[in-house]
Amino acid sequence: VVKPDLDLIAAKLEGLEETIIAKLIDRAQFKVNQNIYQEGASGFDGAEGCSLFFMRLRRQEEMDALFGRFRVPEERPFTKELPSPKRGVSLGESCLSIKDFDYVSVTSRILPAYMDLVRDLCSKGDDGQYGSSVEHDVYALQAISRRIHFGALYVAECKYRANSEKIDALVARQKEKELLELLTRPEVEKNILERIVKKVDRMQAESNPRTRKIIKPEIIYKFYQDTVIPLTKKGEILYLLYRKVDSR
């Protein structure tokens, strides 16, 4: 089994911040367009029961599944019963010890939090740009999900290796609250949040507010604070609870 490298993992998590911010800025160029989230209003032939947003998410994940996206540990899908890949995906050796990566999936919790985020992020109203809005929703969700699950899996594995006896004891007694405490590093979280604010500002510093909607750093700060960081830790706990006994 390969040894996880905490520096590399932290670097990857940090690098994904720009990706998430850029995709949220892209989505914010369109209005909320509430119609796209309305079930039964997709206007899509043969998909009368669902929303245009869900239809796009589903089609995207079906295509991505064919290309093998969900073989990658941190790529957890939002929808179920996806087709098998049509190509082989070589992943290299992994340091992770878990039977099914979907044990760690928190996508069902990301979705409602993202819906709240859209309402804060985008201008109110309807600009008719439904196709572009759902497209950017899906890309933003994928970037957020990748960040959360990558953190959940690899950070948890690192922490386990550094503290396996204590964690084994807490897992054996299903002490989720104590696990959460053990996984929380307030100074690291504070650094992330401060960095996010700076990045959101800097990435838009040359943007012209007349030609481009500027998003407020506080919105992304809040989303990281209330969703990204807590769901990463939730995923870490799931990982530790389901971590394979035979590999301990």
Place this chain on the structure above:
Amino acid sequence: VVKPDLDLIAAKLEGLEETIIAKLIDRAQFKVNQNIYQEGASGFDGAEGCSLFFMRLRRQEEMDALFGRFRVPEERPFTKELPSPKRGVSLGESCLSIKDFDYVSVTSRILPAYMDLVRDLCSKGDDGQYGSSVEHDVYALQAISRRIHFGALYVAECKYRANSEKIDALVARQKEKELLELLTRPEVEKNILERIVKKVDRMQAESNPRTRKIIKPEIIYKFYQDTVIPLTKKGEILYLLYRKVDSR
């Protein structure tokens, strides 16, 4: 017929710059991965003759076609014979006068220029991240294509309205070189290029080079100078040559 608003058009073109830059930075997080462009090496069941990149582009455009993307004037596809939309797309009244938007398509010229760009933009070598690389290639290409065709269509219509007699005369005699001269505004191009350099720097100002590949502004400058701007003007000329005679 609606009157085109040059200020709004310029604003939209300027706003698309951040989108293009962000998507190119995302692609640059992966190596060149030359294998993905190799025909016959897709490793994709039932697509043995083509590259993984082409396969992804094709599948993406098929999905996008179902959602109606190519009903939008500036969204020109890279592949042909795509399925019809499965939803109605309401576009509002247009100021454009052309029978088929594909008369203005320069996607076949964007593709080889983008391939050269990837080699300058990304680190040499192979990191095995094929799925992510082709995904980001496709998103970057779509953003570039949108910018070029939006400019070609709407800027040309504006310029036509401001100078229709002269343009009619040049079009009647198929004077492409003189049309190109008439369409060229060096001071506007200079402004765009200077703005691009600033944006590329600013958008990465908070990025940590240890965790995120930083791209050089000169590469995007050169791509705008040698590809985006010339192909926009090429598209403008095509628009003027094919502009509907009956609407003059």
